[in-house]
Amino acid sequence: MGSVGSEKTVTGWAAKDASGVLSPYTYTLRKTGPEDVVIKVLYCGICHTDIHQTKNHLGMSKYPMVPGHEVVGEVVEVGSQVSKFRVGETVGAGCIVGSCRECGPCKSNIEQYCNKRIWSYNDVYTDGNPTQGGFASAMVVDQNIHVKTNRFVVRIPPGLAPEQAAPLLCAGVTVYSPLKHFGLADSGLRGGILGLGGVGHMGVKIAKAMGHRVTVISSSNKKRAEAMDHLGADAYLVSTDEAQMARAIDSLDYIIDTVPVFHPLEPYLSLLKVQGKLILMGVINQPLQFVSPMVILGRKTISGSFIGSIDETQEMLEFCEKKGLTSMIEIVKLDKVNEALERLERNDVRYRFVVDVAGRRVEP
Ligand SMILES: NC(=O)C1=CN([C@@H]2O[C@H](COP(=O)(O)OP(=O)(O)OC[C@H]3O[C@@H](n4cnc5c(N)ncnc54)[C@H](OP(=O)(O)O)[C@@H]3O)[C@@H](O)[C@H]2O)C=CC1
Ligand SMILES: O=C/C=C/c1ccc(O)c(O)c1
Ligand SMILES: [Zn+2]
Numbered sequence: 001m002g003s004v005g006s007e008k009t010v011t012g013w014a015a016k017d018a019s020g021v022l023s024p025y026t027y028t029l030r031k032t033g034p035e036d037v038v039i040k041v042l043y044c045g046i047c048h049t050d051i052h053q054t055k056n057h058l059g060m061s062k063y064p065m066v067p068g069h070e071v072v073g074e075v076v077e078v079g080s081q082v083s084k085f086r087v088g089e090t091v092g093a094g095c096i097v098g099s100c101r102e103c104g105p106c107k108s109n110i111e112q113y114c115n116k117r118i119w120s121y122n123d124v125y126t127d128g129n130p131t132q133g134g135f136a137s138a139m140v141v142d143q144n145i146h147v148k149t150n151r152f153v154v155r156i157p158p159g160l161a162p163e164q165a166a167p168l169l170c171a172g173v174t175v176y177s178p179l180k181h182f183g184l185a186d187s188g189l190r191g192g193i194l195g196l197g198g199v200g201h202m203g204v205k206i207a208k209a210m211g212h213r214v215t216v217i218s219s220s221n222k223k224r225a226e227a228m229d230h231l232g233a234d235a236y237l238v239s240t241d242e243a244q245m246a247r248a249i250d251s252l253d254y255i256i257d258t259v260p261v262f263h264p265l266e267p268y269l270s271l272l273k274v275q276g277k278l279i280l281m282g283v284i285n286q287p288l289q290f291v292s293p294m295v296i297l298g299r300k301t302i303s304g305s306f307i308g309s310i311d312e313t314q315e316m317l318e319f320c321e322k323k324g325l326t327s328m329i330e331i332v333k334l335d336k337v338n339e340a341l342e343r344l345e346r347n348d349v350r351y352r353f354v355v356d357v358a359g360r361r362v363e364p
């Protein structure tokens with residue numbers, strides 16, 4: 001990389017078309033602005049959204065696209081006005097790298113809901129250049145000196161290993177934020193996690209750490225032993241088993257639905273108690289259906305939630321450090337990223353791939 005104030009040439013792994021296959025791609029990072037932090041990427045988690053984006057599931061993909069939004073790295077350079085971060089610190093970046101700073105959500109510190117949000121990849125930055133994500137040697141991220149709290153860079157607490165922290169930056173905060181926002185952080189609640197993948201497994205861990213009784217609702221029996229023995233779930237339902245599902249009717253205060261493909265909502269609405277909440281997380285570009293009595297007759301809520309704010313991300317990282325929470329990860333080298341993406345799409349990962357971008361890990 002170059003020196004302060006110059007453009008830096010980096011190599012990332014980019015999708016060139018909707019096949020979603022990544023290959024090396026060299027591009028330049030913007031000059032380090034006064035409010036910018038340059039991050040040498042160490043680890044980056046693979047989220048199912050990376051598949052949606054690289055394969056153009058939403059019809060808005062632009063190529064070449066370097067995905068990756070669960071980024072942990074080391075600060076290697078700071079802009080002239082940056083005082084919150086120092087060279088050598090371990091930091092994180094997530095889904096969003098910019099927002100307007102002026103709208104209601106920005107002023108209320110829920111900048112993820114800003115209509116002018118800038119995505120960390122597959123978007124255009126304020127300088128007119130494409131944004132590129134974390135499957136690359138480095139990123140430049142605005143840390144926004146105009147707000148008291150950090151944006152869009154978070155500090156990784158010393159008690160969290162960098163590779164462990166990566167999945168928290170999207171999967172972790174995606175479950176933490178709605179539990180807090182919807183008043184579901186009190187102990188003793190009965191929660192359901194639908195879909196035991198990257199987001200779902202963090203859902204089990206975070207909900208358990210909040211003192212909930214957690215039921216995993218999965219499409220198969222394959223993950224039962226791990227869910228119960230290693231993740232700490234209290235119960236496990238196979239969604240296709242009608243007898244099991246019938247026995248669990250009216251039992252849950254909330255369900256966090258992480259399924260990334262079309263699925264009917266009625267079976268899950270039935271599992272909710274009166275006033276229960278179904279919180280949609282999966283990005284599904286198809287109308288979902290339910291009949292209105294399913295919500296009317298129990299005053300039930302169907303809602304959605306998008307990641308979490310930077311403040312919540314920092315809070316969640318500290319919560320995970322304090323509670324000793326870890327993610328369950330499989331580390332892969334960057335040149336194996338395509339195999340990892342294929343396996344993720346086939347539902348063959350326990351439970352999050354993390355790419356060792358800097359090649360820190362020695363093969364066993
Ligand atoms: N709202 C937000 O802010 C965020 C949304 N997302 C979205 O949430 C969804 C889940 O993300 P993530 O946890 O990374 O995904 P994963 O692929 O890791 O997990 C999804 C889980 O859903 C279940 N599933 C059921 N049917 C299918 C299917 N046909 N294909 C694949 N999985 C299936 C599987 O669990 P099981 O085996 O138990 O059935 C699977 O493990 C994605 O749509 C992603 O884009 C992600 C992050 C933030
Ligand atoms: O993984 C993070 C992004 C999630 C996301 C949620 C909703 C949506 O419409 C997206 O395009 C992405
Ligand atoms: Zn994500």
Ligand SMILES: [Zn+2]
Nearest residue numbers: 100103106114
């Ligand atoms: Zn805004």
